[in-house]
Amino acid sequence: MATDFSLIERSFFSTAIADTCRAIRGGSYMGAFTLSMCAIDAMAYLRNALPSKGSRANFMTSVQDWIVPLNKACRPDVIWALRCGLVHTYGYANAMRNCGMRGYWYTNDRPADHWGETAPDYYTLNLDSHVAETTVAAFNFFESMPALCAQRVGLEQEFADRAGRLNLVHKFALESVPGRPTTVKQSILRPPAQFGAMDQALAPLDQAAHPAVTDIAGEIRKIYPT
Secondary structure (H helix, E strand, O other), rough: OOOOOHHHHHHHHHHHHHHHHHHHOOOOOOHHHHHHHHHHHHHHHHOOOOOOOOHHHHHHHHHHHHHHHHOOOHHHHHHHHHHHHHHOOOOHHHHHHHOOOOOEEEEEOOOOOOOOOEEOOEEEEEEHHHHHHHHHHHHHHEEEEEHEEEHOOOOHHHHHHHHHHHHEEEEEEOOOEEEEEEEEEEOOOOOOOHHHEEEEEHHHHOOOOOOHHHHHHHHHOOEEEE
């Protein structure tokens, strides 16, 4: 059976990406930063561009392939270091020292500061800019996946298998058949067909074949709590 790339894409966006927007709406800015790093991790896992390498190499390759083209100032080793800090300790990670980072700032609603260095080796990530880049990177990734799968034997099946291991939203219902014990019936809750229905901040993805980071970032800035 052919892989339903569209369903996998929409399932990913309705959870990993839309959950990041929901965190922003709720004022959980550090939660949103953390979720965005997990989304990059998930893309790296799905693609598995370097099968013989570990998660670090695949993560950095995904950043290099999908985010750096959107922002040349982005450094994959710094993103990896920040990811390790957020996911593992909610602060410091040895990867920060390994890439020469001396300090970092997380901010929001300050796009001019994104990837700026307030001092040598001190990096700033602006939330709306970073989430917008991650969102467009994910969009481009999924749109390119059918062609990528055609280039490597077995990749489509591997992609489908790995997608099946990601967290999807399920719905449950009691199924009662006369003469049989009542059972729980489980099925995947199909995501909305439109990105804007997942979160209004994602609406620009429905309007252009090549969505712009600035458009997504502008929509995200509208959902910050007053």
